[in-house]
Amino acid sequence: MSEQQTSAAAGPAAASAAGAGVIDLLGLLAYARLVAFFRLAGDAELAPTLAGKGQLAEIAVSEQANYRRLHDRLRELGADPEEAMRPFVVPLDAWHARTEPQSWLESLVKAYVGDGIADDFYRRLAELADLETQALVRDTLVESGRAEFVAAQVRAAIADDPRLAGRLSLWARRLVGEALSQAQSVAARRPDLAALLGGGARESAKGGAGADDTAQPGDLAMVSRMFADLTDAHTARLEAMGLSG
Template sequence: MSTEEQPAGAPAAGTDEAHRQYVIDLYGVMAYGELSAFERFSSDARFSPTLRDRAEIGRVAVIEFEHFEMVSAELARMGVDVQTAMLPFQASIDAFHERTRPGDWYESLMKAYVADAVSGDFYRAIASRLDPQTREVVAGIKENKEQLELLTTRLAQALEGNERLASRLALWGRRLVGEALTQAQRIGIERSFLGGLLGFEESGAQETVIAELFAELTRNHSRRMNALGLTA
């Protein structure tokens, strides 16, 4: 993966101001991701096959909005308006959701299971290289244990004894992970913040570490699909 030149007027790489902008970009993309997830879960809840499903997916939507408020508060602490921070990522994230529009409620569950888990792994991996304050914020926002357990349980129930659905969702899952990884890579390149957050200025070092990161994301995805009895 190659990196693009810094935009005109951008702070020099390696400076405190550059790091601050990297973190603002990270929070911005996370904020819009959480807001989009809230909207997606709210919409999905309306098409739930049972009232229990509707209530549980509605609860997940609430959690996503709480996460959006958490990252908004952190941006405000930095003196940054959340709308300003989110705006550079709106078109790219919206395009991702257009490309991965689910065909039914079960595909919506699989999308949440794959995309939210991959993004959680991605941001937590980046956060492991950040300052303690930012690392703590990211860990709190991307804590998705409750959502993952709910989605795993509901998908396992739906897949039990249903080979046709299993085959369809396995194929859908493979498409989703490819789109999710491409999306993460694209966002990192667009704003040139991925290499900066990982602490490397030389392109060769960036490419090596980023390749290892994406390999780990792929392995984690395979483990989650195997947990459902599906082929990644």
């Protein structure tokens, strides 16, 4: 048997071993990183300085690379990356539509605070998956370059016009509320993803009128509690930008 045939034959078994919840997590992250690439590339065009354009362009390129790593890992697990991402297109697109920035500074705060708390949530979910998934998710959610750039830009803007602090703080709080709503919406639609919070993916029901295609109330409650536990990182991001909670 050729190496390609061996890989193809191993694919379904690998996907089964990974669990439906892990495939969901990687599909969610892959689409999130793909959207982040396009959004950051668009934000780079709006940057008021050439240095800002270059910085955001570099961050956008890193997001594309992260998308490719997640895409390739889904392939390795025998999953179709496009099919794995498809369930998350509507909820993530809706989140971005509800949180459309109205200014350059709002786009920066969203890239740092809104995406940051969502990434914290993804990271916590990954901690309940296998070690390889944990490592991959951790590596694709590194935000240090973005954090330093955004914090410096926002602090400088507030120093020039202190009145911006109140408006941007309100915007940051709205982003967090919308992120919680997004997480609950996704978990409600993807029970295997929500079931990771119980320590492992639930086996998907296969066909039949009795198939359970919604998350259990306990799983959704754990999603809410997990987000409530992420406030420390959120507060640190606000402080780094010179904003209050």
